Amino acid sequence: MGTGTVESGMASDFFAQFIAGEADAASLLPARPLDPLAWDEAAARAARRRTMQGVVPELQRQAAALPPSSTRDQAIAALDLPGATCVVTGQQVGVFLGPLYTLHKAATAVARARWLAERTGRPCIPVFWLQTEDHDWNEVARFDGCVRGSWIRGRLGESSSETRVSLAHRRLPPEVEIHLASVSRALSPLPHGAEVSALLARHYVAGRSPVAAFAGVIAELFSEEGLVLLDPRTPAMAALAAPVLRFALEEDDAIGALLEERCVALARRGFHEQVHTREALLAFFHPAAPEGPRFRPDRDGDGFRTPLGRASRAELRARLADDPLSFSTSALLRPLVQDTLLPTAAYLGGPAECTYFAQLPPVYARAGLELPMIAPRARFRVVDPWTAAVLDRLGLSPEDTDQPLHALAARLHAWPAWMDGRLRERLLGPLDRQLGAVLPEAAALDPALDRAVEKTRAHVARGVDRFIARLQRAALVGSGIGTGPLEALGQVTTALRPAGRPQERVHGFWGIAAEVGSPALIDSLVAAAAPLSPEVRTVQP
Structure with missing residues (x-):
């Protein structure tokens, strides 16, 4: 089975009950995210696993392309230690980092990883999963910010040749520099406007990948916090993830039945599925080339069909073996890759993300994986x-x-x-x-x-x-x-x-950082993220 778009309006009922620990939600996703003892149990389960062999060298290779950080280098190396675990969050690679909740996620991962390391006495590493496989340009092309009460906004256009192409294979258009100039003009009167403008300008360059730009900025902002960035859309990571993609292909019928049964179980308790399931493979296929458009193959008799032609299961199996980058994950498959590669103690998300994990326990069980702690990110004003x-x-x-x-x-x-x-x-x-x-x-x-x-x-x-x-x-x-x-x-x-x-769902970080300085903003967010609270809290850097 495959997935459609995440239904943002369906999160509230389940999420509220999940946070409150009410019986119906707990029966579907028994995580207890506000209970410190439940975190200890999740960390103990994760500590029994090891980071998959090959992940750390690839993370080190990826980190070499980022602004240097000895703290990050040490964190990557620690992932190879026995008993090491990680706290994972992630986000699509929005222009100028997208809305503020991008930083809120990263800050929460840092705070939770520090807390778990202190509680357990074992290394716990914050990991930010760059959602580079996604192809939805509309989700990342818009940027908004506020500068002393004035709303600054813009949007990057899309080339028709890049429709449905994973963000990892796109390039920033020339107009990004025009938008950057307008943002810089707005920030110039502010105390730290010049440094924030320079930060964005170092990375958001026409012709560069939006992934590299996003990763460069967030790597600089969190250079002292040991935040590890993981890009799954590379040849090495794709090869490591191939067993999960093969599972999605070979177990397609069983996975589809499990997701349909889960939809019924959700409905019986008055909930809706957060990610709409359909008669398609759980993975995406890039039929022309890894750099080309991606589609969910729809079931067609004993094979599958895409807009570019029909393919048998055997043909897809052979293509996966020959070139794993010809496949990528959907919203419901990505977590299984994450927890195959990493000893994940906890995944942090917003209400919608936490909610779609309620669909996944049967699929995790089929794959022989343990579901990590699912917990809300911190929410700030x-x-x-x-x-x-x-x-x-x-x-x-x-x-x-x-x-x-x-x-x-x-x-x-x-x-x-x-x-x-x-x-x-x-x-x-x-x-x-x-x-x-x-x-x-x-x-x-x-x-x-x-x-x-x-x-x-x-x-x-x-x-x-x-x-x-x-x-x-x-x-x-x-x-x-x-x-x-x-x-x-x-x-x-x-x-x-x-x-x-x-x-946090509209404005970017740059207007605030230009007032107080990026280090002060990051320090205040990490400190404020420490409590296990789902409530919106006010932060004054």
Whole structure:
């Protein structure tokens, strides 16, 4: 079986129950991620395994291409020691490192590895798995950041010749340097703007691999923390991973049945599968060449088909033996490669990642592997000094920005009675209730109308919010106060809750690092990641 896209909206129900240790979630994924004793048990299981022979020399070869770090070199060597374990996290190679949660993942891996090493007395190494096999350019091409309340954003275009090509084999287009120049201009007035711009410019160069650029930046940021970077899309790593790909090919029918049974088990407990399964191989195939487009081969009688032709199981088996780079992993196969190559004590992910691991225990058992601890990464709201000063002037805390903008604005001024905090509900409520009333009938006529109703709700809500904002501005101008407080409020919400979304899922690290310096930012994130807590915490570097 293969996989489709990760369903980001399906994580919350399972994840909340998983973190709370509730019975239904625990029966599917019995990890107990907030229990220190469960971590000890996971580390003990991992310590019985060894890093696969050949992995350490390949990691050393990969590290030689990164900015030098004696701490990283020592960490790689320690992976070969008896009893050594690792804490793994990973991410797609987003432009300029993508959203802040990239750093949050890395910082959590460092903090958890240090903690486990102290608890167990055995080496524990933080590993960052570069998701270089993925081909979804749209997931990595966009970048966003905030510089003193101003939202800086951009996007790299895609060449049609690179469609469905793994990120490892792509090249950054010339426009990356145009975007880099605009980011550098925005950062130039800030205390550490020049050093952050120079960091990005050293690595994000037109014609270079986005993987090399991403790896270079994160390697510099974590050069003192012993964070090991692993790129699976190399000839040596592909050869080491080949037994797992062969398992996916030879056991395709059994794996498919296990995933279907797991889908039923999830549904019985009121959950959905996070990664949609389909009648296809769990691995991707690169039929033209390793550097060419990749597809999940769909089952076709006793063989498989791809957009570039049909292939028998024997042909795929021979291709895998001859050139392992002609195959790559899907979301549900990558963890098995990880835990075949490494003595993984724990994998750290966001809500969606933790949730799709609930689909995998039967597949792990079929492969003869033990599932590691599955645990949430730390979640942060990072407040730079400039934003903190604006919040202080407004009399707000960083946590206040989780409230809707109209509710925060209501605290800035003694508005007329008819403009109280319930104005939005009075305007939206009747329409919202009427839409809810007609939804069942509309969906019965056409299931697609379900989504149309939700889009209508969202569209009207945006219009009402714009209307209320104009009312508030007019009231402030009429009172003689002016619009300064509203503008300041807009700046802090842009920084901490952009477009109503968590900061860590939108903005990159570079605006904050330019205010406080990269070392101070990394140190504060690693320190804040120490507690075993899934809650969003405020960090002020």
